[in-house]
Amino acid sequence: MEENHSNNPTETSDKPQDTIAQKKHAAMIERLSSLHQSRLQQAISRKSDSSDLPAFESSKSFTDRFYESKTSIETRINRCRLATDSESKANLKSDLDKLSISISELEKLVAENSYFLPSYEVWTSLKTISDLKETLESVNYELLPKKKFSFRNKSTAAKKDQGNVVTTENENSGFDSALAEKCSTQVRDSPGFRNKEGVVLVKSFGSSKEGDFTLSDLNSCEVRVTGCFRALYIHRLRNCRVYVGPVMGSNLIEQVGDCLFMMASHQMMIHHAKKTDFYLRVRSRPIIEDCNSVRFAPYLLCYEGIDKDLKDSSLDEETGNWANVDDFKWLRAVQSPNWSILPEEERVSAVNISNLETPSDDI
Structure with a gap:
């Protein structure tokens, strides 16, 4: 009986220690969670601040952006091809020039992000760009036959x-x-x-x-x-x-x-x-x-x-x-x-x- 009685103080004294340890553990978890959320918010802020160029974190995010631009260019090419009203025809040359610039920007996008992309992804993207150029050149030749369009620089006497x-x-x-x-x-x-x-x-x-x-x-x-x-x-x-x-x-x-x-x-x-x-x-x-x-x-x-x-x-x-x-x-x-x-x-x-x-x- 005495032996059992002598153990009771020890058992009761452990409980406060367990409670303190649990509180410390919970506080540590809370601090880590807060630190994680703070870092996530900083990362989001950095991305918002650096809006000059798209920062792709994966091949998939690049692919999504690339094919979104590709689809937009194809839609605009078809719109030029189907233009019937006088205003659209009047702006045709300007619209085709803007499409050429968009394709160049898409090519630049590949170049700037190629360091992390798989070789096949780069090659596929370049082939897509080549096809867009050929399509645009064909549309230019059909709609503006007097002045053949080419992606190569035109001859000029000007020197810069x-x-x-x-x-x-x-x-x-x-x-x-x-x-x-x-x-x-x-x-x-x-x-x-x-x-x-x-x-x-x-x-x-x-x-x-x-x-x-x-x-x-x-x-x-x-x-x-x-x-x-x-x-x-x-x-x-x-x-x-x-x-x-x-x-x-x-x-x-x-x-x-x-x-x-x-x-x-x-x-x-x-x-x-x-x-x-x-x-x-x-x-x-x-x-x-x-x-x-x-x-x-x-x-x-x-x-x-x-x-x-x-x-x-x-x-x-x-x-x-x-x-x-x-x-x-x-x-x-x-x-x-x-x-x-x-x-x-x-x-x-x-x-x-x-x-x-x-x-x-x-x-």
Whole structure:
């Protein structure tokens, strides 16, 4: 009896301790819940504040936005095609020009988000954009037959000088017009180098870290571009050597031959390339289509400040993806015969483009 009685104080003394522990546990859970809700609210506020560009957190959110824009463009194209009243016909040229801009913005959307998208998703999106361009060009030809519409830049005598950039257009660029008709990617109106032969072309983006750049219709040229920028578009280059600093989005390359490219980017897409070497640093697997005799090696470019530029562009880490090429025209399990690893004994040494002085006969 005494033994049982002596245990009672102990049993009763444990109960207050249990109650205190439970209260502490409940308070801790409440604090964690409040902290979680606070962080969620901060994340929502950050998203609301950064409304300049859409922030996609998943492939699905990008796809939803992409196909919403695609459907809108298709609807507007059909509206132009079916226009019957005089007011709609009067605004037809303006409406078609706006559609061209919308397609360009959709292409830019892919470039800016390609770093996290699967290769197949990027390729499918680009094919959709190509189909939209062809449809719009067909509608332009049907409705405005006197002036054939084209996504390629029109020839003009005007020359625009923007620092180190000169853009010119020339009908006699020396490139195969039949091959040019196969071009499925728009030659953009962004700053760049166009219609040049046998010269050294330089451009420095400094610390701006924004903007697109275009290389088009170059023959036997050397191009040196330093600094970070958003996207690079390359069309119809022959016998050129192109050295480019980090690109924060995509490199889109089409119709090149007998060239050397040394570039870093989040996404690399190559169409119609022949007998060309690519020295790359890329976050995702490079994509090729309709290419042959193309070879790949690691990035070897040097210039003052490149380490910071690579870090700012999230390209400071060597992923080894330069050697993991996806050939979308080769679906067999064996190695594609259209590309290969460039043998080490045939690779160029590191290239330093810190000296940006241009020859007197250049821009």
